[in-house]
Amino acid sequence: MTDLDILPSAGPIEPPPPKAPPVPLVVDLDGTLVRTNLLLESVIALVKQSLLTVFLLPLWLMRGKAVLKEEVTRRVKLDLSVLPLNVQLLDHLRRKKAHGHRLILATGTHETLARRIADQLGLFDDVLATNGRHNLTGSNKLTVLRHRFGASGFDYAGNAMDDRPIWCAARQATVVDAPSRLVGWAKRNANVTHVFPRQKPPLWLYVRALRLHQWLKNILLFAPLVAALRFTDVGALTDLMIGFFAFGLCASSVYLVNDIIDLEDDRLHPNKRNRPFASGALPVSHGLILVPLLLAASAALCLFLPWQFAAVLALYYAATLAYTFGLKRLEAIDIVTLALLYTTRIFAGAAAAQLPLSVWLLTFSIFLFLSLAIAKRYAELMLMHKNGKQASAGRGYRFADLPILRSMGVGSGYVAAVVLAVYLDTPQVAAAYAHPHILWVFVPVLVLWLTRVWIKTGRAEMHDDPLVFAARDRVSLAFAVLSGTVIGLAL
Numbered sequence: 001m002t003d004l005d006i007l008p009s010a011g012p013i014e015p016p017p018p019k020a021p022p023v024p025l026v027v028d029l030d031g032t033l034v035r036t037n038l039l040l041e042s043v044i045a046l047v048k049q050s051l052l053t054v055f056l057l058p059l060w061l062m063r064g065k066a067v068l069k070e071e072v073t074r075r076v077k078l079d080l081s082v083l084p085l086n087v088q089l090l091d092h093l094r095r096k097k098a099h100g101h102r103l104i105l106a107t108g109t110h111e112t113l114a115r116r117i118a119d120q121l122g123l124f125d126d127v128l129a130t131n132g133r134h135n136l137t138g139s140n141k142l143t144v145l146r147h148r149f150g151a152s153g154f155d156y157a158g159n160a161m162d163d164r165p166i167w168c169a170a171r172q173a174t175v176v177d178a179p180s181r182l183v184g185w186a187k188r189n190a191n192v193t194h195v196f197p198r199q200k201p202p203l204w205l206y207v208r209a210l211r212l213h214q215w216l217k218n219i220l221l222f223a224p225l226v227a228a229l230r231f232t233d234v235g236a237l238t239d240l241m242i243g244f245f246a247f248g249l250c251a252s253s254v255y256l257v258n259d260i261i262d263l264e265d266d267r268l269h270p271n272k273r274n275r276p277f278a279s280g281a282l283p284v285s286h287g288l289i290l291v292p293l294l295l296a297a298s299a300a301l302c303l304f305l306p307w308q309f310a311a312v313l314a315l316y317y318a319a320t321l322a323y324t325f326g327l328k329r330l331e332a333i334d335i336v337t338l339a340l341l342y343t344t345r346i347f348a349g350a351a352a353a354q355l356p357l358s359v360w361l362l363t364f365s366i367f368l369f370l371s372l373a374i375a376k377r378y379a380e381l382m383l384m385h386k387n388g389k390q391a392s393a394g395r396g397y398r399f400a401d402l403p404i405l406r407s408m409g410v411g412s413g414y415v416a417a418v419v420l421a422v423y424l425d426t427p428q429v430a431a432a433y434a435h436p437h438i439l440w441v442f443v444p445v446l447v448l449w450l451t452r453v454w455i456k457t458g459r460a461e462m463h464d465d466p467l468v469f470a471a472r473d474r475v476s477l478a479f480a481v482l483s484g485t486v487i488g489l490a491l
Contacts, residue, residue: 022101023171026145027093027124028158029107029114032176035084038109039069041263042119044284045076048261051325070132073110080116082267084280084303088196089157089176093123104128104154106145108137108162138162142169157194164189201282209259209276209287210252210294216471218244218251220365221340221349227361229432229491236353243309243352246301247345249311253294254320256287261324270383308351316344331397338373339366360423367416372466374409375453378402379462387459406458413450417443438490442483 002188030037046053055077058069075378097103107114114129125163128144129137136144142165156166157174161182167173167190174194175186187191230236257292259277263284276282304311319341323448328334343365350357381397397405421443423429429436452475456462463469470476 022099023153023155024102024104024125024149025093025096025155025157025174026104026106026128026166026170027089028160028163028176029105029109029117031159033086033105035086035177036284038078038113039072040284042069042072042076042078042113044260044263045078046072048325049076064135066130066132066135069108069110069130069135073112078113079264079268080113081119082264082273083117084267084278086176086196090121090123092174092194092196097123102126103466106136106141108135108141113478115122139165142166145169155193161278167192190462198401201276201286205276205282206286206290209256209282210290211255212252213468213471214246214255214465215244215248217342217467218247219343220345221247221352223346223361223365224350224355224357225353226487227358229357230355233353236355239305239353240349242304243348246298246305246309247313247316247348248296249298249301250317251292253298254317254324256291256294257321258324260284260287269380270386284401305352306354307352309348312344312351313350316341316348319344331401335370335373335377338376339370342369342372360419360426364416364419364423367412367419370449371409371413371416371450372453374405374412375462375466378405378409378457379460379466381405382457382460406454409457410450410454414447415452417446417450422445433490435490438486442484445479445482445486447474452476 016252028032032038043057056071057068060071090322093103102125103123105114105118105124105128108130111127111131114127116161118124118127128136128141128148134140141162145156145166146169153171155172155174156163156170157176159176159178159222164182164185167175167186170190171185172193173190174196175183175192176196177198178186180196183192183195183197221240225231225233225236225240259275262272263278266275266278272278277284277287298313299310302313319337323337323341325333327337343362346361346365347357349355377397381399381402384399421440424436424442426438433439449470453462453466453469456469463472470480
């Protein structure tokens with residue numbers, strides 16, 4: 001017998017205790033996982049469907065926010081596949097999922113939308129959301145989470161003031177896209193382990209949302225001054241400068257409304273999906289605040305001008321809202337409306353400086369801008385087709401309409417050239433200019449420019465807005481300089 005034979009038996013080896021599963025990570029939706037507010041977008045979509053439903057919203061809200069969300073969600077169908085997601089947070093959640101964490105979507109958004117988003121992403125193990133009886137935000141959400149997870153606890157990712165008590169109760173807190181002041185509070189009062197900082201929107205994003213480059217169109221206000229040959233009238237020039245800014249502020253407010261109403265359509269467009277609101281780079285709420293501020297500033301400038309200018313501007317605003325809420329989805333009507341909106345600027349210029357309006361100028365303008373409006377639609381349709389779509393988003397046109405649109409667009413432009421040619425042979429022109437025959441250079445210049453516009457449009461090389469294209473195109477700018485020289489020589 002050896003010493004080894006008398007050693008005591010070590011007995012069976014016991015397995016290590018089972019490892020506790022990771023604590024579930026609870027994730028908020030609005031402003032956290034998606035860079036938008038789904039209730040606000042649902043309300044916008046509902047108002048877009050029927051403007052009169054805006055009067056029902058306060059009645060639903062009086063019955064509670066949960067009822068409001070239920071009623072709104074029941075009436076609209078959002079396209080959730082194009083929502084702007086927080087890509088950084090989404091990558092973080094995928095890593096957590098890969099390490100065995102259960103992911104729970106807990107949100108104040110209505111459960112119908114929340115479950116659709118969860119199904120679309122395929123990341124979440126469960127969904128807790130608002131229904132017609134309970135609004136799952138703030139303390140209500142915390143009560144549900146404590147009841148669901150008990151002593152085992154949970155981690156929480158959120159972004160808003162309502163999330164403060166939940167961060168404090170969570171084992172670990174993740175702060176997403178929150179203001180710096182709220183991030184500081186969370187770090188002092190909760191166990192913050194991850195911060196996804198909010199990127200403060202740069203000023204140029206607001207400039208882009210206001211579409212200040214579109215103010216170029218307001219140069220049309222000066223057309224009556226040019227037609228009347230009153231270049232040295234300081235009073236008229238001053239009034240027109242005030243009108244220029246009043247019209248620009250008013251138009252920018254309309255552009256904001258248009259972008260907010262068209263969020264879903266813009267997200268389906270290959271270029272427009274990068275607009276500040278559609279991409280989530282700017283909160284929609286900021287746009288809703290800016291709209292009345294811009295209108296107030298425009299109205300203040302109108303006080304320095306004749307009442308006729310304010311009347312024309314009010315008509316423009318009403319027509320543009322009608323265009324935004326419905327007319328632009330009606331083929332033919334939309335392009336005529338666009339042409340008239342361009343021409344309204346000429347009326348506004350005449351009203352601001354109390355200048356006479358020429359029937360020739362108005363006729364020429366309507367046909368010219370009709371051609372450019374059709375070019376705009378043609379270019380959009382070509383771009384959509386290039387991206388595999390057979391129809392334009394939010395418009396009434398299909399790819400099969402391209403030949404008739406091209407015929408109408410080219411024809412309208414050449415009619416404008418004919419109107420110009422006939423006008424140059426009138427006694428009014430002969431009396432106003434020392435060398436009126438020089439003005440005939442305008443006709444071939446206009447024909448050449450329109451031909452260039454439509455060739456570019458047919459090749460899918462046209463900007464969304466032909467006037468913006470003209471402002472950036474060297475050939476177009478050369479034609480503009482030539483036109484100014486022709487007027488000078490004719491005088």
